[in-house]
Structure formats: structure tokens, C-alpha cells
Amino acid sequence: MPVLTYREALNQALREELERDPNVLLIGEDIGAFEGAYKVTAGLLSTFGPKRVRDTPIAEEGFVGAGVGAAMVGLRPVIEIMTINFILVAMDQIVNNAAKMHHMFGGAVSVPLVIRAPGGGGHQLAAQHSQSLEVWFAHVPGLKVLAPATPADAKGLLKTAIRDDNPVMFIENLALYNTRGEVPAGEHLVPIGRADVKRAGRDVTIVAHSRMTLLALEAAERLARDGISAEVVDLRSLRPLDRATVVASVRRTNRAVLVEEGWPTFGVTAELAATISSEAFDDLDAPVERVGGAEVPMPYAKVLERRAMPSVDDIVRAVYRTRGRA
Amino acid sequence: MELKARVPTHREVAFRPEDREELHRLYHQMLLIRRFEERVAEMYTRARVGGYTHLNIGEEATVVGSAAALEPTDYLINSYREHGHVLARGTDPGRVMAELFGKETGVVRGRGGSMHLFDLERRFLGGYAIVGSHLPLAVGVALAIDYRNGREVVMCAFGEGATNIGAFHESMNLAKLWRLPIVFLCTNNQYAMGAAVHQDSAVVEIYRKACAYDMRAQRVDGMDVLGVREACREAVRIARDERQPSFIEALSYRFRGHSMADPARYRTQEEVQAWVARDPVVTFRRRLEEADLIAAEEAELLADRVEREVNAAIDFAERSPDPDPVDLFADVYAGGGD
Numbered sequence: 001m002p003v004l005t006y007r008e009a010l011n012q013a014l015r016e017e018l019e020r021d022p023n024v025l026l027i028g029e030d031i032g033a034f035e036g037a038y039k040v041t042a043g044l045l046s047t048f049g050p051k052r053v054r055d056t057p058i059a060e061e062g063f064v065g066a067g068v069g070a071a072m073v074g075l076r077p078v079i080e081i082m083t084i085n086f087i088l089v090a091m092d093q094i095v096n097n098a099a100k101m102h103h104m105f106g107g108a109v110s111v112p113l114v115i116r117a118p119g120g121g122g123h124q125l126a127a128q129h130s131q132s133l134e135v136w137f138a139h140v141p142g143l144k145v146l147a148p149a150t151p152a153d154a155k156g157l158l159k160t161a162i163r164d165d166n167p168v169m170f171i172e173n174l175a176l177y178n179t180r181g182e183v184p185a186g187e188h189l190v191p192i193g194r195a196d197v198k199r200a201g202r203d204v205t206i207v208a209h210s211r212m213t214l215l216a217l218e219a220a221e222r223l224a225r226d227g228i229s230a231e232v233v234d235l236r237s238l239r240p241l242d243r244a245t246v247v248a249s250v251r252r253t254n255r256a257v258l259v260e261e262g263w264p265t266f267g268v269t270a271e272l273a274a275t276i277s278s279e280a281f282d283d284l285d286a287p288v289e290r291v292g293g294a295e296v297p298m299p300y301a302k303v304l305e306r307r308a309m310p311s312v313d314d315i316v317r318a319v320y321r322t323r324g325r326a
Numbered sequence: 327m328e329l330k331a332r333v334p335t336h337r338e339v340a341f342r343p344e345d346r347e348e349l350h351r352l353y354h355q356m357l358l359i360r361r362f363e364e365r366v367a368e369m370y371t372r373a374r375v376g377g378y379t380h381l382n383i384g385e386e387a388t389v390v391g392s393a394a395a396l397e398p399t400d401y402l403i404n405s406y407r408e409h410g411h412v413l414a415r416g417t418d419p420g421r422v423m424a425e426l427f428g429k430e431t432g433v434v435r436g437r438g439g440s441m442h443l444f445d446l447e448r449r450f451l452g453g454y455a456i457v458g459s460h461l462p463l464a465v466g467v468a469l470a471i472d473y474r475n476g477r478e479v480v481m482c483a484f485g486e487g488a489t490n491i492g493a494f495h496e497s498m499n500l501a502k503l504w505r506l507p508i509v510f511l512c513t514n515n516q517y518a519m520g521a522a523v524h525q526d527s528a529v530v531e532i533y534r535k536a537c538a539y540d541m542r543a544q545r546v547d548g549m550d551v552l553g554v555r556e557a558c559r560e561a562v563r564i565a566r567d568e569r570q571p572s573f574i575e576a577l578s579y580r581f582r583g584h585s586m587a588d589p590a591r592y593r594t595q596e597e598v599q600a601w602v603a604r605d606p607v608v609t610f611r612r613r614l615e616e617a618d619l620i621a622a623e624e625a626e627l628l629a630d631r632v633e634r635e636v637n638a639a640i641d642f643a644e645r646s647p648d649p650d651p652v653d654l655f656a657d658v659y660a661g662g663g664d
Binding site for chain 2: 025051056057059061062063064065066067068069070071072073074075077089092093096097101102103104105106107108109110111112141142144164165166
């Protein structure tokens, strides 16, 4: 199987879907000749032309809304937001328009739209360029929210998202773009709403999404050396959320460590903890542990930034806490 | 009493005898909207209609004149003050009233109410309740038309209050930059809730804002249905044939408050009376009568017909079933699922 970077996998998905369906078009800042701030759209302008790879001014509310409008009348726009931090000025279009329209108009119209945006920290980009905001969207009925961790899932989920008739938030992560993995060539579709057990284990369940899945796998590797068998569940999709897979795993391992890069207060891990509490309470041998980003605006200095982000050490320590050792 | 906004003098649009039927149609629509809205107000006070309810009373000439400039294949997208616009598009008044009553037979099956009417068949793409938020949507619909090399035009209607929000400026820029077939129709009814134009906008002649985007713009008398129709026809032609957006400011006035909950104490009686003296429905009927284009009996027949239509709409709404709570979660997602 071909090995691609996460970036190349996304590019391949976009290229295949542009070839497959003439209603698919890309919209975003500097996605054409510049090939995207993170080069995800490399080479697409020369193949598909400026009509299907449409550069926009710096006007997120305007062009996200335009994507919603185009989707209402049957196009399938894929919008790139340069970083998720810029999406806040377009929240009205996403939450008040895209998410609500199908229901608010009695099912008369749908919004087949994908909004791609990388989040995450770790590049000394400071407070306004290092956020993980996926829970903002996962909160909203009407949106689907995906956050793949691997190149294969990135390709397969993006292709599925483009074919979905609903607005889909597709959350990438800056630190994943150069990661590598095997990616099936050609038609490869990953269903929305299904978590994936990335590593099977018996003693503890670690649940994560996006880049935190890679940290969880690293933690599991380290724990294995200590004789602890950790199962790693990669959520892949936050809304719909595959609660069943998480609960089934916790029922087998009897311990849960929940990880997210963003602030944990009211976060993904809070939602998962509530689910486990109501559906697997009797199976737990220890309180659920949560690992998340420090609740501060992301600082610039490397030493501070590193301290503010969840690490493999943090996950390992959380696993030990579930075993009564700090 | 001087009107706060100076109404432009424009040449009177000459009647032509062959227009008689069309003129009656316009008058009928204006009267229908007037009577429909009066009865909505009544139904609101009788608690048949809930939520926020914003009426088009006073704005009928702008509503009907602009819709008359569109082909059935063109799109219209609106703010939340849109009952009249959807009626002018030809949507059944019964289904509109049923929506206001929150009934399953309403245009959006009781899910939207007054502010979220929608009729895809008549290319009415909705009422939106966040001021200015539908302008980017209009850009997108026009983008899709352009993408497919279509001949349709998008008319995007909003109030002058929307011209102070960022989405307005982003949309104007995108429309002009991408040469999209849009007509931006600003109904300047003089007040954004309780704020008069000069209190909110650094530029009180709203149409001048379009010059920032090098966009063709015009101010018209929004109380004159034929003047509005003529201005909109030209803007629609330019959008369709020249692929250029335009901006039209129609000077108008809402005779009632911002919503049913607003007694409009921020306006003087003198000001209101000065505008009511220019009532677009009364004025148009008088013009038709003076030109011998409508007989007194014809006008009475039309009024009777409107009365029957609105009564029938209310009856339909009253008799219609509520939505079934079992369907609460239906249509959150296209294709089902949660």
C-alpha cells in the first residue's frame, strides 16, 4: 500500500472528488497559485482551473456564507479555513445558517458543505494561532464534526464528508500534516460516526482524537514495556459520537483515560466521562482520568508552550493513576 | 413636516393601457399583503401567532415592485421581515398563515415561523433572523449560478440596518470582485429597531455605501410600486446580461413598530402621519383611478377577493394540524441520523 503524508492524503482525496463530481469546488484563501498556507491544495489549480479552485479575499464570514449559499442550490463546496482560529469570524454562518437550515426550513433544503481547518498547537504560534476548537462545533445539532488522526482516515473521511448532504466540519492538525502512513489508493471511504480501535489492549482504554491519538499510541507502546496492555480508541468523529465503541472498550478494560489537545473544561473528554459514567459505571475499577491542554491562552515561549500541551508523559501518568499509582 | 430622508424625484412611469391586467395584479398583491399583515397583527394579539412577528405594512410598494422585476427562475432571499415578499413570489397565503400558526401545513412545517419562511419551488430562499447574515448566502447562490453559466439572478432584500454590519461589506466586495448576478435591495424603512438612520450610519444616504465597491447604485421612492419595479428591472437586466451586481435603496417606512412587541414610541406622530399620507396602497389605487385604469366596482371586487383570500388563509391555518412531537428529531440531518 502506498505510504503518504497526511497532507498528501488530503490532497489525493480532494483531487479524486474534484474529478468524480463536477459540483465539487474548493473555496479558500490562497488555495490556488499559493497552494494553501499548508500546501494541502498543491497542484489542484493547474488541473482544475480557477473556477473550481477559487481564491478568496480575507473575508471568512463572506466566503463561508457563500459556500453555504452555493450548497443550498446544489454545489458541494469544500472550504479551506487557513487555520481554525480564523473561523471564529464565520461562526454565525456555520452555527446560525449551515447547521440549522435543513431543520429550520422543514427539510426543504440541505447544505452539502465541507469546511476544512487545521487546529492545534506546538509551533510557537502563541495564543491566537494555537487553538483546538472542535468542541465548539461538536456542540451544535446539524453539524457533523470529524477529526482524523492518520493519513488513511484523513483521505477516507474527507471523501465521505464531501459526499455527505450535511455541513461537515473537518478538523485537521498542523502537527499531523507531515506524518506518514499507508493510504489505500483510489476509492477509499471511511464511514462517519465510527470510532476505530487503533490498538487493542486489556488493561486500560485510552480514548483520543486527531493528533492525541498518536500520543496515545506512543503511551501505549511505553506502557507495554511495563507490562500494561492499553487499548487505544481513536474517535475520528466527534459528532456523531461513537459512544458504543468507547463504552464496549471500557467494559472490557474497566479503566478509562480520556485525552484531548484542547481545554478539557466542557470538552470532548467531559462528554465521554459522562457517557462512561452513565453506561459503564459498574464496570469501572477506577475513576475516569482526563488529560487536556492547560487552561491558559497558549503562550509563545517554547518551554511554556510545551508545558501547556498534553504529552505522552501526561497520558502515561494518567494510566498509572487509574491503577492507584501516581 | 420634512421627511428625514429626502425622496428622490424620478420621472413618473407612464401607464400603458395594455398594462391594465398587470397593474391590477400589482394592486391586488399590495392589497393582499396589507390585509394579510393586518390580520396577522390581529392573530398575534389573539395568541394564534407567537414569537417575533415583523410586518411589511407600509412597505408594500417596495415588496411588490421588486418581486415584479423577477422571473420565476430567479431567486429571492430575505431578512426576517418577509411575509409580503413570499406572498409576492406567489406562495399560497394559507401555507404562510399556517406557518405563522406553527402548523404542520405551513411552508416549513411549523419549524421556522414568521422569520423563516421558505419556498424552494418559487425560489424563495428564506427569511433569516440574524441581521445581514443572508447576504453572504446570496453571494453563494449567485456564485453557483455563475459556476453553471446560468441565466438566473439573485435578489437579496434587507433593511438599512444591515448595511452597518461586516457581512454586508464582505458580500458587496465579493459580489463585485467576482462579477456576480445579484441585486442588493435595501429597504430603508428609516429605523433599525428604535434607531433612526442617522443614529446608526455615518452615511445616511445608504446607496452611497455601494461606491466603496465601485458598484452601480440608485435610490428610489419605495412608496411607488412602478418606480421600484423599473429600477429593479434595470438592475436585474444588468445582473443577467452584464454579470454585474447593483445596489438599490428604496426609501420606505414601516407604519407599525419593529415587531408586534414594539409600540414605536421613538417616532413622532407628525412623522408617522407624513409617511402615512404617502401610503403606497392608497396612492397606487388613486393613480389607477385617475388614469381610468380601475373602476370603483373593480376596486371593490378586488378588495372583496382579498378579504376572502385572507379569511381562507386563516381558516386553513386554524383547521390545520399541529406538528407531531414524535417528529421532533426529524430533519436535523439530511438523510436522517443524529
